[in-house]
Amino acid sequence: NAGVTQTPKFQVLKTGQSMTLQCAQDMNHEYMSWYRQDPGMGLRLIHYSVGAGITDQGEVPNGYNVSRSTTEDFPLRLLSAAPSQTSVYFCASSKGQGYTIYFGEGSWLTVV
Amino acid sequence: GQQVMQIPQYQHVQEGEDFTTYCNSSTTLSNIQWYKQRPGGHPVFLIQLVKSGEVKKQKRLTFQFGEAKKNSSLHITATQTTDVGTYFCGRGVETSGSRLTFGEGTQLTVNP
Numbered sequence: 001n002a003g004v005t006q007t008p009k010f011q012v013l014k015t016g017q018s019m020t021l022q023c024a025q026d027m028n029h030e031y032m033s034w035y036r037q038d039p040g041m042g043l044r045l046i047h048y049s050v051g052a053g054i055t056d057q058g059e060v061p062n063g064y065n066v067s068r069s070t071t072e073d074f075p076l077r078l079l080s081a082a083p084s085q086t087s088v089y090f091c092a093s094s095k096g097q098g099y100t101i102y103f104g105e106g107s108w109l110t111v112v
Numbered sequence: 113g114q115q116v117m118q119i120p121q122y123q124h125v126q127e128g129e130d131f132t133t134y135c136n137s138s139t140t141l142s143n144i145q146w147y148k149q150r151p152g153g154h155p156v157f158l159i160q161l162v163k164s165g166e167v168k169k170q171k172r173l174t175f176q177f178g179e180a181k182k183n184s185s186l187h188i189t190a191t192q193t194t195d196v197g198t199y200f201c202g203r204g205v206e207t208s209g210s211r212l213t214f215g216e217g218t219q220l221t222v223n224p
Contacts, residue, residue, distance in 0.1 A: 035214075042118075042200060042216040043155065090154055098143055098162070099206060101212060103154040 002026045006091050006104035013111045021076040021107050023091030029102075031094045032074040036060065036087040037106075041097040045091065049074055081111045116144075116203045118215030126223050129190040133219035135201035142186045143204045145212060146175060150197045158186075158199075191222050 007022045025032065031042040033048035035058075045058030049068040063085060074093075077084060091104040117136045125131050135144065143162045147155040159168055161177035161184060168175045174187045188195055198219045200211035 020164075040121075040216075042214040045213075098160070100157045100160070101145070101147075101155075101202075103156070105154050 004091055004093050004104035006089075006107050008107060009105065010050075010108045011110070013078070013109065015081060015083060015111060017081050019078050019081065021078075021089055023076065023104060024072050025074075025093040025102070026072065027093060027095075027102065028071060029093035030071065031096060032068065033058070033092050034064070034066065034074070034076045035090045035092065037082050037090060038087050046076065046089075049083075049086070057090045069081050078109075083111045085109065087109045113137055114139050115138060116141075116201055116213060116215040118218055120218055121216060122219050122221075124221045124223065127192050127193060128190050131191050131195070131220055133199050133201075133220075135184045135215050137182050137185075137203060140181045141177075141184075141203055142181075145202045145204065146184075146186055147200045147202060147214075148197050149200065149217070153197075155200060188220075191220070193222050193224055196220060196222050 004025045030051045034046040035043040036046055037043050044060050046060055046064050047058055047066040049055045052068050052071050055066050055068050068074055089107045092101050094101045119134050143160055145160045146158040148158055149155045159175050164181050165179045166177040172189045176185045186199055198217040199215045202213045
């Protein structure tokens with residue numbers, strides 16, 4: 001049971017670099033989302049998708065892009081990394097509204 | 113946005129003591145979900161409450177949803193060291209299954 005798989009688990013970037021955090025789920029879930037978690041804070045929604053080809057912004061979308069070309073994959077792109085984007089990133093998926101949300105194991109990103 | 117407030121932010125208990133965390137909203141909630149995140153881990157779904165006044169139990173954990181559906185609580189009886197972690201409540205956002213607005217969480221430490 002793979003569930004929600006995120007890669008990479010750890011990444012160090014220099015300011016200004018770009019990168020993509022990968023997220024894949026094998027549960028045929030329509031709904032996927034990305035959260036970031038900063039020390040002592042809760043989870044804040046970056047972007048979400050309710051199905052292939054549909055994405056929308058969450059609470060903190062600036063500096064990030066997403067796309068949803070398939071049901072399985074929901075990559076998160078950092079366009080020009082900034083130290084303020086140092087965080088733990090979680091991808092999540094669910095069957096639909098009111099259903100359990102499954103989280104990936106997280107990606108620890110440091111921007112220097 | 114419509115937030116959920118969670119208190120306390122931190123709680124330190126001796127093993128065997130009880131623990132309660134509260135989640136409050138200024139608006140009526142359609143549902144509320146509770147998650148546990150172990151240190152260094154990812155959030156894991158515990159339970160969802162939907163009905164006014166609902167009470168659900170999972171072994172030593174008791175979850176309540178207020179009569180007005182504006183607050184919820186998680187109570188742990190006789191804490192154990194395995195209960196260590198951060199407990200989050202999440203307010204479901206209609207139209208998007210994997211889009212929750214989370215409280216900031218209550219970080220529980222248990223001294224053996």
